[in-house]
Amino acid sequence: MSTDAATPGSDIWPNLTIAERRILGVMVEKAKTTPDVYPMSVNALVTGSNQKSNRDPLLNLSEENVETTLQSLHAKSLVTRIQGGRVERWRHNLYDRWNVNKVELAIVAELLLRGPQTEGELRQRASRMEPIDDLDILRAAMQPLAMRRLIVFLGPEGRRGTLITHGFHAAKELELLRSQTPADGADDAIRSPAPTSVDDGVIARLAGELQEAKQEIADLRSQMQQIQEALQYTKQQLQTLKDSLGG
Numbered sequence: 640m641s642t643d644a645a646t647p648g649s650d651i652w653p654n655l656t657i658a659e660r661r662i663l664g665v666m667v668e669k670a671k672t673t674p675d676v677y678p679m680s681v682n683a684l685v686t687g688s689n690q691k692s693n694r695d696p697l698l699n700l701s702e703e704n705v706e707t708t709l710q711s712l713h714a715k716s717l718v719t720r721i722q723g724g725r726v727e728r729w730r731h732n733l734y735d736r737w738n739v740n741k742v743e744l745a746i747v748a749e750l751l752l753r754g755p756q757t758e759g760e761l762r763q764r765a766s767r768m769e770p771i772d773d774l775d776i777l778r779a780a781m782q783p784l785a786m787r788r789l790i791v792f793l794g795p796e797g798r799r800g801t802l803i804t805h806g807f808h809a810a811k812e813l814e815l816l817r818s819q820t821p822a823d824g825a826d827d828a829i830r831s832p833a834p835t836s837v838d839d840g841v842i843a844r845l846a847g848e849l850q851e852a853k854q855e856i857a858d859l860r861s862q863m864q865q866i867q868e869a870l871q872y873t874k875q876q877l878q879t880l881k882d883s884l885g886g
Contacts, residue, residue, distance in 0.1 A: 654807060655807040657696075658708040659708055659711060659717075660751040660805070661700070662705065663712065664752035665687035665752070666718070666729070666731040671741075671745065680727065680729075681727070681729075684709075694752055709729055718731050718732060737789060739789070742780045746780060746790065747784065748768065749765040751805055755804040757800060758777060759774070761777065762774055789805065791805070791806050
């Protein structure tokens with residue numbers, strides 16, 4: 640079985656890069672809130688990925704970044720290319736790949752778009768995509784997601800202020816997020832929930848930016864290798880020309 644996608648009931652899901660998370664989240668969001676623009680073109684995905692509202696961290700993905708990320712997601716069978724029109728478009732396959740219903744997908748998509756959140760934040764924000772009238776409905780929807788590790792509680796489940804995140808973090812990233820969560824039994828009266836959420840949000844942002852920077856460094860190394868190969872080829876051509884001229 641491929642390691643690129645877990646089967647329903649699996650407790651391990653493939654890591655997703657920050658660009659992959661953002662694009663999948665945008666696809667789900669637009670399919671639910673503005674279905675007239677879905678499936679989405681590359682340009683629409685660039686705009687949706689880089690918008691300033693309902694996003695954390697803020698990104699500045701280029702068209703090339705999005706195209707490369709789509710190819711990666713396509714290889715994992717998470718998206719499908721729609722051909723035949725004037726503009727190539729893309730749609731997600733997450734209902735089938737993750738075996739989730741509409742509310743469950745809205746919850747996971749919101750976490751992909753904005754990272755760790757409290758129950759209250761998650762209910763309010765995910766309700767943009769699917770109605771979630773109260774916390775009891777949210778908690779009922781989160782139970783199967785947590786059992787399958789599509790979502791992860793960063794602190795004790797059910798405690799006020801506990802943050803929830805998606806299940807597609809790299810192990811070190813998830814460890815970093817958990818390290819910022821107060822230990823079990825911490826005094827809620829002493830801890831201020833608001834600063835904790837802000838601190839965790841900053842950590843999540845930095846972790847995402849670090850992952851993005853690593854990808855950019857890898858891309859730069861690849862480009863430098865290509866430049867070096869081109870220079871070497873040019874030198875060989877010049878030497879051949881020089882030899883032919885008797886130089």
